[in-house]
Amino acid sequence: MADPFPEVRPNRLWGLSRLVPHLALFAAIIALWEVSVRAGLITSIMIPRPSAIGAAIVDLYFVTGTIWPHFFVTLTEAVVGFLIGAGIAIALAVGSSLSDPFKRYVTPYAIVLNVTPGIALTPIIIAWFGFGMGSKMALAAVISFFPIFVNTLTGLTQPDGEREELFRSLGASHVQIFWKLRVPSALPLMFAGLKIGLTTALIGAVVAEFAQATHGVGVLMNRFSFQLNMGASIATLLSMTLIGLILFYTMEFLDDRTVFWRREERRAAASRARARAWKRRTGK
Amino acid sequence: MAATAISRGMPRSGMSTGMRRILTHGGIFVALILAWEVGARTGFLDPLFFPKPSAILASFWRIYFVQGNIWYHLYVSLGLVFAGFAAGSILGIALGSLVGFNSLVRRFIKPYVIVLEATPRIAVAPLLIAALGFGAQSKIAIIMLVCFFAPFINTLSGVVNVNEEKLELFKSLGASKMQILRKLVLPEAVPVIMAGERLALTAALSGVLVAEFIQRDQGIGSLILVYTRNLNMASAFACIFTLTIVGFLIFKGMEILDRRIAFWNHEDGMARVGALRKGRWAKQAEA
C-alpha cells in the first residue's frame, strides 16, 4: 500500500526531543477546542468539549469500568473472526497455488465474494448465527477473507524464474521448492494481506454489533449516540481506536519477527542469533 | 521443462481448451445449483440457510419486474453513494495534495493519521446519525467520512514519493514549481490516486449500507434488513446478488477508467494514445 511518510523511518516517536513538539501541538489543539466550545463557537451538541470526553473516558474506564467487558468482547470477536477468515483464506490460497484446476475452481467464487460488499450480508449472517458473538465473528471472517486470500495467492505464485531454476538445477523436489522458496518469499505479501484483513475484521465485528447485539463497543456506541451522550460516544470511538491500534501493532510485531530480513535492525539481530546457534551446533 | 510444456499443450480435436474450461465450470455450477434445488425441496437443506434457487429467481423476477420496488431503492442508495463518494474523495485528494506539499504539516500529522487509520471509520455512523438526525444528510456525511481516508492517504503518498531522479531531471532543466507539479508530480501520482479512489468507492457502498441498517428507512440496505426480518431469504439473496452485480460493474468501470487515465501502464492504452499523438503531431506539422 502507499507509504505517505517515507522519510520518517523507523517509528522513533519515543525520543524525548521528538515527542515534545507533538505533545505541545496536541495540547494546543485540545485547549483551542475546549475554549471554542465553552465560548459557544461550536455547538456542544455535535462536538462535545474535550473535558467532557475526558470525563467520560475516566468514568467508563476507571470509575464504573463499564467499558471493559464490551472492550474485550469486541476484541475477541475481531480476533477470532480474523483467525477463521485467515485460516480459510490461507488454506485456499495454498491449495490454489499448488493445483491449477483448484485455483480455477476457487477463483470465480472468490471474485464474487470480493465484489459483493460483505457488509450487505450482515442481516443474513445475524439471522444465521444468532444475536451472540458468533454472528460478529462470522461477519468478521467473511469480510477479512478476500484481502488475505488474494495477497497470499499472489505471494505464492509470483514469478521467480531464476531462483526456481536454481532449485531445479540442485535437484530439488516440488515439496522442497514449495517450503524453501515459495513460502518464505510469499511471507511479505501475506503479512500485508493479514494486516488489511485484521483491520477489516474489526470493522465487521463493529458493524454486526450495530445491527444487533447486547455486548461490544459497537453496542455502547449505538446506545450513547442515541442518548445524545456525545462525550461518551467519542470516548467509545477512541476505545475502538485503541482496539485497532492493539491489533495493528500486534500484527506489525509478528511481521517484523517473521519477515525479519526486511529490516536492518532485525537482520543484525538475526545474524548474531544464527552465529550463536552455529557455534552451539558445531562447537566452533 | 519446455519439452513437457509443449507436449501438455497438445489440443484435443474439436474445441479449444478455453471453450472446454468454460463448459466444465458451467457444468459444475449448474450441477451445484441443481443439487441445491433438490436439497431445498426435499427439506434436506434448511430453507433459512439455503433458499431454493428457483425461489431466488422468482424473487428476482418479482422485485425487478412485477413489483419493481428494487429500482427505487437502488436509485436512492446509489445516488447517495455517488454523491458522498464524489464529495468525500475530492476532499481527500485536495487535502492530500495540500498536506503533501507542506513538509511541516506532514511532519506533525503522522500520529493523527496513524490513529485515524486504526479507527474503523464506519463506526462513527451512529454518532453522525444522532448528531445530524435521520435522513439523507447523515447518510451522506457517513459516506463522505469513509470515502475520505483512502484518497487522502494515497494522494499524500503519491505526491510525496516522487521519483528522486526524475525530480533532479526537472530541476536541471530549470523547471518552475508549477511546472514540476503539473508535468511530473500529478502524472506520477495518478495511478496511486486511482487506487485510492477504487478503495473509496467500495467503502462508500459499505457506508450507505451501514447507514441504512441503522436508519431502516429506504434503500437497498433497508430492503435486505426487512426481507431478512420477515425470513424472506430468497428475496434477501436476490438483493445481495444485485449488489454483487453493482459491485462488479463498479469494479469493471474503475478498471476502464484506470486504463484511460493511467494509459501508460497498459499495452493497449499506449497503442491508442500513441496513435492519437502521432495524428496530432502530423496536424501540427501541416499547420
Place this chain on the structure above:
Amino acid sequence: MGQATAAQVSEAVVSGSSVGKTFANGTVVALDDANFSIEKGSFISLVGPSGCGKSTLLRLIAGLIEPTSGALHLHGTRVDGPRQDVAMMFQRATLLEWRTAVENVLLPTEMRGKVTSADRDRAMELLKLVGLGDFAFSFPAQLSGGMQQRVALARLLQTGADVLLLDEPFGALDEFTRERLNIELLRIVGEIGATTIFVTHNISEAIFLADQVYVMTPRPGRIARVIDVPLARPRELSVQLSPEFNHLVEEARVTLGAL
C-alpha cells in the same frame, strides 16, 4: 573444429553431437547443430551477441532443458535432467534473502538430504576460500553485489560438481570488481581441477579466461568457430595488452562480423 572423434568422446567430460534446440513449435531456432567436445579440467568460454544460443547451450548441458535434436553427454552418460556432477551459477546472485551467507551455501546439500557437520565445515571453508569468512552470518541485503556473487560461487562449489557452468556471473558488477572476481575464479577452478564453461558477451573476458573460446553467432544460434587460446597460465591482467591477445580478439571479432 569438427565432429568429435570416438577417441575424443571417451576422454571428453562434456560433449554434444548435433545438438539442436527450437522453441515455439520450431519457429525459434535457439541452437542449431552444435558439436563439441570438452576435455577434463579445461576452461571454455562461450561468447556471442544476444540470441546466439550460448545460454541455451549452457542450460542444455545443465539438464534444465531438453534438446530438440541430438544429444549431450556428461562423463560418458547422456544428459536427461539436472544431475549432481554438474552445477550452474546465474547472472544474478539468486541468494535467498532470508538465509545467512553460510545457510545459502548449504542449500545444495539440503536438497540432497541431511546436512552433516562435515558439510557445515566444508561450507565455512568455501566461504573462506572466496574471501568471505568474516561474513558467514550476514544476510544478502548486508552484502555488496560482488560479495553476493562470491557467496553464489561458494554455493556452486558446495555442490561438489566437477563441471561448473557459469552464465555471465559477474555481468551485473562494475568492471573492476568483475576483473578481480575473474582472477579469483581462475585460481579456484585451477585449484580444484574443475571443468568450467563460462558464458559472456565480452570478447576480451572470454579470451582472457579460457583455454578455448566457442564463438557463437545468432539466427540461427550456432557455434561458428572454436578459437584455441594458448596463452600461459596463470593469466595476468597485463596479457590483455599483448599482441597475441589482440590477435585472438581480432579473430573472434571477424567471426562475429564485428570487424
